[in-house]
Amino acid sequence: MMRELIPQQPLLLVVAAALVDTSGRVLLQQRPAHKQMGGLWEFPGGKVENGETPEAAILRELAEELDIIVDHSCLAPACFASEPLGDRHLLLLLFVLRKWQGDPKPLDATAMQWVTPAQMFSIDMPPADRPLIGLLDALL
Numbered sequence: 258m259m260r261e262l263i264p265q266q267p268l269l270l271v272v273a274a275a276l277v278d279t280s281g282r283v284l285l286q287q288r289p290a291h292k293q294m295g296g297l298w299e300f301p302g303g304k305v306e307n308g309e310t311p312e313a314a315i316l317r318e319l320a321e322e323l324d325i326i327v328d329h330s331c332l333a334p335a336c337f338a339s340e341p342l343g344d345r346h347l348l349l350l351l352f353v354l355r356k357w358q359g360d361p362k363p364l365d366a367t368a369m370q371w372v373t374p375a376q377m378f379s380i381d382m383p384p385a386d387r388p389l390i391g392l393l394d395a396l397l
Contacts, residue, residue, distance in 0.1 A: 266346040272315040273302030273386070274327075275335065275353045276361065281397045282373055285380065286322070286366035298370070298380050300351065300389070301361075311350050323361040323369075331356045336392050340385040349385045353396070373397075 276284040285298040301322050305314040312332055319325050331354045338349040363369040372380065374394035382390075 266341070266344060269342060269345045269347045270305040270311070271302060271347060271349045271385075272305055272311045272318065273300035273349055273351050274315055274319060274332075275300055275351060275389075275393055276323075276357065277353060277355050277397060278371055280371075282371040283377070283393060283397070284323075284361060284369060284371055285377070285382075286363055286369040288383075289365075289367050294383050296367075296381070297383050299383055299386055301366075302349075312352075315352055319357070322363075322365045323359075324364055325357045325359040325361050327354060327357045335396070336389060338385045338388045342385075347385050349389075351389050353393075 284301065286301050288295050288297050288299060290296055301319060302315055303318040303322070305311055312329055315332065316327055316329065319327050332352045333354065335351045335353045337351065340347045361369065374390055374397055377390045
């Protein structure tokens with residue numbers, strides 16, 4: 258059997274976090290209107306920088322975006338999503354965490370909200386985030 262090969266695209270490695278509160282709700286933040294996919298709701302996170310591990314990247318991103326501190330030991334790798342994104346290919350690594358220091362604030366987002374995984378099915382989210390909803394719904 259012959260497989261069809263697709264042209265190689267540069268890989269964009271992105272990390273995200275599903276912060277889960279004591280009620281089983283997950284934090285989503287809204288992308289600013291001026292950014293790509295503006296207005297959509299997403300898990301907090303961002304790009305992994307050169308020389309950075311995914312774990313270091315998500316700890317940095319959570320501090321920058323939500324003003325919270327997370328201990329490395331509280332990160333639980335959950336799943337990933339793979340999605341074409343223009344001239345690149347996005348690989349999104351999702352961590353789940355239930356413990357952090359500080360109250361999350363939307364420093365880099367228009368707004369934030371706590372929702373159950375079941376509610377996420379009807380929320381406008383980026384294509385790479387959507388496949389992660391079912392897993393969170395099953396886990397939480």
